[in-house]
Amino acid sequence: MTIVDHELLTALKRLRLGRVALTLPERLVLAEKQSMPIEQLLLLVLTDEISRREASATDNRVRAAGLHPDMRLESWDKSAKVSFDKRLLATLTSLRFLEEHKHIVVLGSVGVGKTFLASALGHLACKHGYGVRFLRADTMLRTLRQSRLDNSRDAEMIALTTVDLLILDDFALEAMTKEESRDVYQLFLERTGRGSMIITSNRDTAEWLAMFDDVLLAQSAVDRFKNAAYDFVIEGESYRPRLKPKLDASAPEPSLARDKTPVHPRKRRQ
CATH class of the missing domain: 1.10.287 (Helix Hairpins)
Structure with missing residues (x-):
């Protein structure tokens, strides 16, 4: 050598x-x-x-x-008993929706793989140079609520509205307060035509209206979003059992427990 x-x-x-x-x-x-x-x-x-x-x-x-490192398209278990429009997925993986500032709503029952596929598209966007932010919807709303206490809401909203791709997971799980409804309205309004969103939900967009505190805000926000969004519907059995950790029978006997490896503060996930 x-x-x-x-x-x-x-x-x-x-x-x-x-x-x-x-x-x-x-x-x-x-x-x-x-x-x-x-x-x-x-x-x-x-x-x-x-x-x-x-x-x-x-x-x-x-x-x-904030993407899960293992939720990538190449890791998707093709034997999963779920069905979706493969032609639409091929279109979405071209990332043209990002160029056109369109959205995606990933719909399906609990556990069918909505978060996985949304995250996989996020990974693909990162690979091609786009800025991405992945948040659970309740986490985003809580962060915005807390930001009002230290006058950082404007900065937080700017971060949410300017990133190339914002992924909101588990949207509309529960009813929103008046402030939360206004936050979502502003977010949907300011990202329309400017940046893309991927939203996963157990509820159809028509059901989102009832989750808002204000009917007029709800109609305006949801209408703006759904008319600029691809509907990606996943049906079938839960995908989560396929993500369970499994024991490798061919692996050698485990060694003794080791101390936690120190992580430099600058390398910790934000």
Whole structure:
């Protein structure tokens, strides 16, 4: 195996290209075997670095979004006994809805995989450079309620209305207060035509009206949303049992319990 020269490694680190050394030895071996021109070798090395940086940027966006790391399209269990419009899913995975500032409402009974598929679309958006934020609807409403106490509501609402893709999970589970109804109305109003939302719910959009404190606000907010949203309906058995942890019979006997690995505060999920 080719060893990277110390001076070269130092220079790479000064240029913040230290990770190039991870694949440089094997690239040098490949270049020697194939009598590769220096320009082609340089392109190969730089392409490796671009791929690493893009992957790192995607990981950072996923963490900032609050997405579950395992809820990705490639992890979806295709044997799940649920049904949905696969053609529509293919359209949504093109992310054209983000370019057009359209919304998605993911409807279905408890446990059919609404959160999973909404999160998977969020991961895909992160991969393609979009800013994403994933929140449970009740968490968002509680945060906005608390933000009134420290006069940070405007800043919080700006964050909610300006992110490329806002994912609200379990919307309209219970009736909203007057303030919460106004918050949702403002959110729906300000994101219309400006940014996309994915909302998961056990209730059809027609049932959302009864969850608002104010009928007129409800009609205006829901009408704006549903007329700019794709309806993605999932039917079938609960998907959650497929997410249960399972014992791997082929795995070796577990070792003794270990101490928790310290996590640097800056690396903790926000």
